[in-house]
Amino acid sequence: MSHSAYNKIWAEAQEAIDVLLQHEIPEQTPKPEKDRLLVFQMLANFYIKYIQIFQNLEVAYSQIVHPQKRRVIRHVLDGVMGRILELKNEMVELEFSEFHFFDDVLQDLKLTPEETEIPIPKYFITEKLKVLKDREKILAQILTSSEAPQTEVKKTVKPLSIEEAIKIIQIAERARQGHLRARFMKEIRLEELREQRAKERATITLDSVLAAIRIQKLWRGYVQRKKTKKEREEEMVFLGMAPLTQVHSPRPSQLQKLKVDALRQAVQEEHEAEFQQALVSIKTNVRDLEGQDIKDTLQDQVRQWFIEFFA
Template sequence: MLQIETPAEPRPAETDRAAAFQQVATMFVKYVQIFRKLEQCYDQIVHPQKRRLLRVVLDGCMGRILELKHEMISMDASEYHYFDDILADLKLTPNDLEIPIPTYFVLEKAQVIEKRERLLGQILARMSLDQDKPDQNAQMSMDDAIRIIQSHERARQGRLRAKQMKEIRVNEQRARQRATIGEPQMDKNLAATIIQKYWRRYVVRRDTKKFRDEEYMFLGMAMPNFPKDPLKKLLADVKGHEEERRKRQEKHEIAYQQALIATREKIRQTEGPDMKERLQDQIRQWFIECRNVTQKFPDFPDEDEGGSNKIFEKKDVEQVQEELEAKLESKGKGKGDKKGK
């Protein structure tokens, strides 16, 4: 891709729009493949330093994909493109063109998302409590309360009485049937028909469920659900290893940040005094050299000019003298203008 992006010799501009679109589309497909691999590497590498380097490359790859997408839109005047011939040449499938959401988008903002969901839950709970809260200003009189209690109690007693009467009627009807007809006996053919009906319904439901599961698995909408499926076990193991690596990433990141703080503090304690003394010696030497050249001490550089950083620029004595003379000339001109006024 680097050879295509930055050739040794500049290539002539492509005049044919179809050929130019084909080149840009091919680069887009290849960058998508690179992005998918980089995203997977960034998600599974546990070394903090390597992850930082990969993050820069990954962000650059995503930016380049967006640039190529805008170029294709401007060439084709459409946001939807067809890569059938390119996929056939590169021996890829349409699934390889899917741009997944980077995992770190969700993982790095997990705490923010969790806090936001918790806040929304608290707001909704408070709103529901406010809505369900009864109006304290409205007061019910004693007569109204007694009337409501009486109506509910009468309704309960009525339902209970109706249930008891229904049971009594059913029992009486069954007793009359036994007295007139005797114990009911079912015909063997009728019993066999009922059993066959329920069994056939069970078989049809079982076959329908099996056919639906097979169709879902064929379409890729469901994973095989066999009790001893090696693929399912393998996928579960891979997912478990990925989660374990993410946990190790967090531990290594914490250790890396702590090591940075400890190293910075150690350098400040051990080498800080020596560095401070060395810088002071350089500043003194700069003042002495300027005094030897101009016979007076120079002014300390202003903050706008860079402050003490300007002192440590690599300049020889002649360059310093020229700068001082230029300053003196500018000051002399300023005084002359004031006298003229």
């Protein structure tokens, strides 16, 4: 996507914010609503729309390379995140639950549940990458310094007589034979239990409804375990406790997108460095060119104040 496309995304998100603010802050004070369902529908509508705005602003902030524009977007983005938290808190206090169902709202807005998920802003990691690396270095230094040197402990071996050695060998052999005998008996007992259970299962026939319920239960458990494992891996990658591995080979379009994103990130850093350098140079030029004039003006104002109030 081009620069104009991301500027368009930003403009559309800003227009959506203006529309929401007109609905949230009307000109005339509305009457208090007593119906809890209507209040929840209104809050859920605002909540989902703010999530869509947040997604667009996050994309625009991560891809636009203009430093001044990014600062404005960041200010709006932080405000939108704060408003999302406020709406979430209001819904929790209204329903006394942290889990909400937006089926009706999603159907009215023609959205899917995946489109209402809150993404993790990329700048959470990119802008704190230096801090995270410094933290990793400090942890590595702490771990290396805490490792105590291994000292060799010399043990004196007491010589044994032939009778004592034979007695120790006999005890060890009896213990080994006892373990083998116990393991063998355990295997026989387990085999008998398996045969008994197999006979019981062969005699019992499940109803079709019970069989379907059991199959559904097993399948849902498998799907949920797989989903939980994936979410846990993503969380570990986000926390920096696991490496980012991509199992499937990326497509050419995905590789191109990653390449473009990397180029945009490099351009962002370059423009940010130029912007910071420009701020320093402009401040220095203003101090050199207009500093004396500003100083004289302030001194004249102070003298005039003393003349007016202490004359």
